[in-house]
Every structure is written in C-alpha cells, then in structure tokens.
Amino acid sequence: MSNILKALALASLLSSAAPALAGEKDVTLYKNPQCGCCEGYADYLRENGFAVTVKPTHDLSAMSREAGIPAEAEGCHLSFIDGYVVSGHVPVGTVKKLLTERPDIKGVTLPGMPMGSPGMTGTKEGPFEILEIQKYGGTGGVYAKE
Numbered sequence: 001m002s003n004i005l006k007a008l009a010l011a012s013l014l015s016s017a018a019p020a021l022a023g024e025k026d027v028t029l030y031k032n033p034q035c036g037c038c039e040g041y042a043d044y045l046r047e048n049g050f051a052v053t054v055k056p057t058h059d060l061s062a063m064s065r066e067a068g069i070p071a072e073a074e075g076c077h078l079s080f081i082d083g084y085v086v087s088g089h090v091p092v093g094t095v096k097k098l099l100t101e102r103p104d105i106k107g108v109t110l111p112g113m114p115m116g117s118p119g120m121t122g123t124k125e126g127p128f129e130i131l132e133i134q135k136y137g138g139t140g141g142v143y144a145k146e
Contacts, residue, residue: 025099027052027086031077032060038077041089041119048092050081068137073111084108085133089117094130094144106133108143 027045031038033056042052057063064074067085075088084098085107098108108130110117116124132140 025050025082027079027081029054029077029079030057030060030063032056033058035076037089037113037119037121039119041077044118045079045092045095050095068106068133068135069109070138073109073131073133073139075109075111076113087133088112089114089119090130091118091128091146093146097144103132103143104135105140105143106135106137109133109139 027042027050029038029042029045029052031042031054039054042054045052060078061071061074063078064087065071067078067087069075069078069085069087073087075090077088079086081095082099084105086095086098087107087109088111090108090110094108110128110130113120114124114128115122117128127145129142130144130146132143134140
C-alpha cells in the first residue's frame, strides 16, 4: 500500500471517529447562584460525558438577550457548547444532535422550566419542543421534540 493510500485510510478513520468525541465537549453553564435545578442539569450533562464548568451570575437575562434569545423563549440557564448556545433543560439527545448535525443556527432553547426535563423534578407531561435560536437572534421553528 502506498504512503498516500495509508494517509487517506488514516484520515478516513480519524474523521469517522469525530462524532464519538461529541460527548467529550466542554460546557460552560451560566446560572442563577441560588438555582438548584441548574446544578441538576450540570450533573446530567456530566453523567452523559460532558465536562461542565458552572459559573454563577446575576446577569442571566442580559446574557440570554445578548445570545439572541427573546424573553419568552428563555430557559432556566445558559450553556455554551462547541460554538453553540443551549438555553434551558435541553435533553442530551438534542444536544448531541446539534453537535453532530452542526446546523447553521446559533443554538437551541427549551423555554422555561418544564417539569420532568433533565435536572427538573416532576413528571413529564408531553414531548418537549426545543426551538432553534437563529444566527441573528430570535427563535425559528422547532429543532427537535423529545
């Protein structure tokens, strides 16, 4: 086998392994200092292979606006993961989908604090609708349902 073919085979092997590394992404999670459910969400991400750094802040709403999230679509906390914004208690399946598909959006949001969502107590009452955060602000359609 020529050196060129060996190099191409190695490059192919390495590129096919990339999605498996998505669970090893670093997450910076901003939350209200007194919020316990946000800590629950950080633990949930850690249990699913993410390295999470939690940063308490009293500027969460302003940070969400700066990230392009309208007040009515704001989640409980704000995470930054591999160039994307993830607002609220977004299930890890949607986070991994976002990191694998790499859509041309700013991120995703699960508005509010839905019962039964990752990090929240209570019983899930129906599918969660996770909205797109558009590149230039505001929300688009539903990115995922879980």
